[in-house]
Amino acid sequence: MRVVLMILVLGWLLGPGGVAAQAPAESKAAPLSADPVLEARVLKIAEELRCLVCQNETIAASQADLAKDLRQQIREQLTQGRTQEDILDFMAQRYGDFVLYRPPLKFSTVLLWAGPFVLLLVAAVVLLMNIRRRDPLAEPAPLSPAELQRAQRLLDDAGGTP
Amino acid sequence: MKRYLWPLAIFVVMLGFLGMGLQLNPRDVPSPLINKPVPAFRLPTLAAPDTLVAPDDLRGQVWLLNVWASWCVACQQEHPVLMDLAKTSAVPLIGLNYKDQRHLALTWLGKHGNPYKTTLFDRDGRVGLDFGVYGVPETYVIDKQGVIRLKFTGPVTPEAVRDKLLPLMNELGA
Numbered sequence: 001m002r003v004v005l006m007i008l009v010l011g012w013l014l015g016p017g018g019v020a021a022q023a024p025a026e027s028k029a030a031p032l033s034a035d036p037v038l039e040a041r042v043l044k045i046a047e048e049l050r051c052l053v054c055q056n057e058t059i060a061a062s063q064a065d066l067a068k069d070l071r072q073q074i075r076e077q078l079t080q081g082r083t084q085e086d087i088l089d090f091m092a093q094r095y096g097d098f099v100l101y102r103p104p105l106k107f108s109t110v111l112l113w114a115g116p117f118v119l120l121l122v123a124a125v126v127l128l129m130n131i132r133r134r135d136p137l138a139e140p141a142p143l144s145p146a147e148l149q150r151a152q153r154l155l156d157d158a159g160g161t162p
Numbered sequence: 163m164k165r166y167l168w169p170l171a172i173f174v175v176m177l178g179f180l181g182m183g184l185q186l187n188p189r190d191v192p193s194p195l196i197n198k199p200v201p202a203f204r205l206p207t208l209a210a211p212d213t214l215v216a217p218d219d220l221r222g223q224v225w226l227l228n229v230w231a232s233w234c235v236a237c238q239q240e241h242p243v244l245m246d247l248a249k250t251s252a253v254p255l256i257g258l259n260y261k262d263q264r265h266l267a268l269t270w271l272g273k274h275g276n277p278y279k280t281t282l283f284d285r286d287g288r289v290g291l292d293f294g295v296y297g298v299p300e301t302y303v304i305d306k307q308g309v310i311r312l313k314f315t316g317p318v319t320p321e322a323v324r325d326k327l328l329p330l331m332n333e334l335g336a
Contacts, residue, residue, distance in 0.1 A: 052191060053296060053297065055188060055189075065261070066296055069287055069291065070291075073291065092194070094194070094195070094291065094293075094294040095191070095294045095296065096192060096193060096194040097194075
């Protein structure tokens with residue numbers, strides 16, 4: 001179980017971009033343009049964007065009308081020679097940082113970026129404190145034969161009364 | 163005793179956060195366009211394809227922009243509220259007919275009544291995109307300088323008009 005968890009965590013940490021870009025290939029929309037290179041670039045950018053209608057899907061995976069429009073928008077802007085950065089800026093200007101699966105690091109997003117590490121740190125400190133505190137409470141060592149004999153003697157001396 | 167109170171305290175704090183989360187509407191995405199000028203557009207009106215309207219034509223007055231479409235079910239829900247607002251308020255209500263067909267939109271207005279001073283016809287939704295429209299209906303309050311002051315996503319309710327739209331419009335000197 002622990003090994004499985006480790007693998008899952010590792011996979012998540014090392015995986016491509018963490019949360020984003022998890023859409024399986026078959027759920028992606030059929031390309032509208034005949035140029036496969038352009039389509040690949042469109043999808044690559046679309047995978048960076050959250051669909052606002054179905055908020056847990058990327059623009060690449062979503063079949064919502066809005067997502068189709070935005071893919072078309074990306075396609076047009078790419079043909080006009082704009083870069084990925086330009087297009088992501090364009091989207092964020094209209095829909096806010098919320099559409100970006102990798103929001104920029106700024107004051108309002110510090111908690112988002114640092115939060116998991118802060119939690120990890122807190123958890124580590126709590127764990128350490130617990131381990132330290134637990135030591136004196138550790139299970140007492142089993143009695144030696146001499147100690148057992150002495151205990152027996154004491155019980156016998158008590159004369160069998162409970 | 164203290165060590166047993168800790169988990170309880172953490173639980174209560176978490177409960178607080180979760181409770182707060184329940185009150186929030188995940189569809190309410192803050193718009194980056196608040197306090198920004200209205201995006202530039204030049205659109206024909208629904209009634210007259212040859213008449214073009216630009217933001218400058220509406221400058222100098224507080225106005226409301228309501229994004230709607232004949233295919234939008236929630237728009238029917240808010241429609242009586244808009245009809246009421248148009249009757250009781252002097253603020254011009256401008257419609258943005260979003261990704262619709264002209265004849266369907268006109269039929270819809272004929273059937274449900276027309277609260278709009280003018281409706282702009284955004285056939286391919288490009289102006290909607292510039293406004294960051296993602297769910298119809300949406301309503302925007304725009305001030306005399308042509309700056310967006312409020313965005314309301316979803317059907318406008320009488321409570322929203324009373325508690326949000328009207329106070330803001332009054333404050334802006336409508």
